[in-house]
Every structure is written in C-alpha cells, then in structure tokens.
Amino acid sequence: xxNILYTLLFTLLVQNTAQGTTLSCSDNQKSATCLVCNCxxxxxxxxxxxxxxxxxxxxxxxxxxSSEFPDTICGNIYKKWQFSWTNDKKSNxxxxxxxxxxxxxxxxxxxxxxxxxxxxxxxxxSEKYRLSNTEAYIICQDSSKVAMYEGGNGLLYFYNPxxxxxxxxxxxxxxxxVGHHIFMVPPQSKCPASLGRNSSKTSPVTTKKNxxxx
Numbered sequence: 001x002x003n004i005l006y007t008l009l010f011t012l013l014v015q016n017t018a019q020g021t022t023l024s025c026s027d028n029q030k031s032a033t034c035l036v037c038n039c040x041x042x043x044x045x046x047x048x049x050x051x052x053x054x055x056x057x058x059x060x061x062x063x064x065x066s067s068e069f070p071d072t073i074c075g076n077i078y079k080k081w082q083f084s085w086t087n088d089k090k091s092n093x094x095x096x097x098x099x100x101x102x103x104x105x106x107x108x109x110x111x112x113x114x115x116x117x118x119x120x121x122x123x124x125x126s127e128k129y130r131l132s133n134t135e136a137y138i139i140c141q142d143s144s145k146v147a148m149y150e151g152g153n154g155l156l157y158f159y160n161p162x163x164x165x166x167x168x169x170x171x172x173x174x175x176x177x178v179g180h181h182i183f184m185v186p187p188q189s190k191c192p193a194s195l196g197r198n199s200s201k202t203s204p205v206t207t208k209k210n211x212x213x214x
Contacts, residue, residue: 023094023137027078027086034145035059040094040141043181047122048115050179051143051156056196057183060152065192069156098177100134111154114139122179123177146197153192157184 025037035055043054061069061076070076078086085092104110114135121129131139144200158181159166175191183195 004174007010021095021098023096025092025094029073029074031073032148034077035144035148035204036140037092037094038077038085039085039144040136041092042083043096043179044094044136044140045122046179046181047119048143048189049213050140050181051140052147052150053148053178053183054158055144056150056153057155058159059147063152064156067204095133096137097132100132101138103133104138110138114142150198153194153198154185154189155183155192156186156189158182159184 023037024035025033025041026106029037029213030059034057037050038058039055043051046054052063058073060069062073065071070079077083081087104114107113114131117129117135118131118139120126121131155175157168157172159169160178160180161177161182169184173187173189173191175183175185176195177183178195185191
C-alpha cells in the first residue's frame with residue numbers, strides 16, 4: 001500500500017472519530033477500520049509488537065490466496081469463529097473521549113509514551129500503566145498503520161497458550177511468542193524474521209523519540 005493511500009485511510013478514520021465519541025466496528029467498514037477494531041478488541045492488552053503481529057496475521061491471511069481464508073481484511077476478521085469478539089452479539093463500537101484525544105495529540109511523543117506505558121503494564125500488571133479506552137484506540141491505530149505499511153509477513157495462526165492449546169497447533173510450525181500469543185505458520189512454511197515490526201523497513205508512522213513515562 002503506498003504512503004498516500006494508507007495516510008488517507010487513517011486520516012479519515014481520525015476525522016470521523018474526532019467528530020463524535022464512537023468508532024463503529026462492523027464488517028462493512030473500511031479495511032483500516034476493521035484492523036483497528038480487531039486490534040482493540042483482540043489484542044489491546046498485548047505489547048505493541050504483539051499487536052502488530054496479530055494485525056500482520058490478518059493481512060497474511062488476506063494475501064495468502066488460500067481457500068481457507070477470505071481475500072479481504074474485514075472478511076478475515078469477521079469470518080465466523082475466527083475472533084471471539086465478533087461473535088459475542090454485543091455492540092463492539094469503540095468509545096473515544098474527545099477531550100482526552102485532543103490532549104494526547106498535543107504531545108509530540110504521544111505514540112512512544114503510550115508504547116512505553118503499554119510495555120510497563122504488560123510487565124508489571126500495575127493499574128498505574130493500564131491504557132484508557134482512548135489510549136488503547138490510539139495505540140491500535142498506530143500499530144495497525146505499521147502493519148499495513150509493512151504488509152503481511154506470512155504468519156497465519158496464533159493462539160493464547162494460557163487459555164487453550166488447539167489441536168491444529170500440534171501440526172503447525174511454532175514461530176515464537178509475543179506477549180500472550182504464540183504465532184505459527186503451516187509446517188512447510190518459513191517463519192518470518194520478525195513477528196512484529198520489521199526493523200529492516202523504515203516506518204513513517206512510529207518514530208524513535210525519548211519517552212517521558214516514568
């Protein structure tokens with residue numbers, strides 16, 4: 001996806017959210033919106049690279065040309081029984097606090113600060129570092145941008161070993177764990193060099209700045 005297209009998709013997403021308090025999550029949204037919604041509901045408690053890895057798994061499925069997976073991002077997310085949050089028959093819209101959103105955007109280091117806060121929560125489980133709904137939305141927006149910019153990496157499956165070990169995991173190749181999730185590929189496939197962000201590419205989204213979190 002070229003830079004102009006992905007920037008346009010996410011600019012529209014920010015504008016729509018800024019005008020109201022709710023981001024609608026449904027299967028008839030744009031691909032970018034579906035990816036953010038899935039990140040928020042499926043992996044908001046994961047470290048940043050874990051979120052990127054989940055999103056790249058969705059992208060890889062859409063790019064796989066396999067009859068097992070739909071060829072669209074939203075189609076894969078809303079495929080029955082793929083992601084439990086899409087089957088709970090509840091409203092999964094994301095509620096954003098507009099004043100908090102505006103305040104966060106005033107900080108030029110807001111992305112790195114939230115990534116660090118996210119890392120500390122995953123490490124310590126301290127409520128001090130738990131992301132608010134608005135912060136979780138922002139970090140999912142950013143990690144989804146990174147995933148779309150870098151593209152799928154071949155990962156097709158993941159699961160949380162703390163919750164269950166599915167039978168199919170025994171016949172697939174384990175590529176490693178990020179956060180709570182183990183990521184896998186088919187037995188004859190190669191694992192990607194990076195499960196999350198691809199350090200060999202320069203992403204225009206997340207920049208390296210010093211964090212003010214302490």
